[in-house]
Amino acid sequence: EPEVTQTPSHQVTQMGQEVILRCVPISNHLYFYWYRQILGQKVEFLVSFYNNEISEKSEIFDDQFSVERPDGSNFTLKIRSTKLEDSAMYFCASRGGWNEQFFGPGTRLTVL
């Protein structure tokens, strides 16, 4: 059964460093998303991506964040200068023609 994959499973970084989180969505899906879950809080929407451009983004997704689909299979989330409050689980999701989104296993980002 096709699934969304994410790498790395755990990323530890120093405050102010850049990180890139990687995702491989399900191959025939058209919509791609990043969500995050800070420990003890809700899963929150960050950004959606369709037809090679951002279609929606939340208030959380400020200028420190960017997304890219560099090669037609990978979907990446870059945080330019990490802050302590960026520590969270980051989930990638993808969707085909229906409304169900399928999530990857997540990347745990720890900012020290």
Place this chain on the structure above:
Amino acid sequence: DQQVKQNSPSLSVQEGRISILNCDYTNSMFDYFLWYKKYPAEGPTFLISISSIKDKNEDGRFTVFLNKSAKHLSLHIVPSQPGDSAVYFCAASDSSSGSARQLTFGSGTQLTVLP
């Protein structure tokens, strides 16, 4: 911002009995609702969904009921099994975000099924 609310943080049920998980929403623009199950250190796994044009959707042991007038939905699991023990998230989407349809999540309910 509490557009999707799951007021019970936890629920314990005996194996073989029915589990009922509840979810309320405030945004009347929501037109599609989903339930996800999540185990620790894993991503949310899609379980079942329902469109606002329906009031019930069934898939095996899982049934979702939607009461639009009350802005309430519930997930029924019958019979409950120990493997169902997980955190269950209610999520909703609306068409106002265009085709993107990002999800708004509730805070989750930890279901424990006791053997």
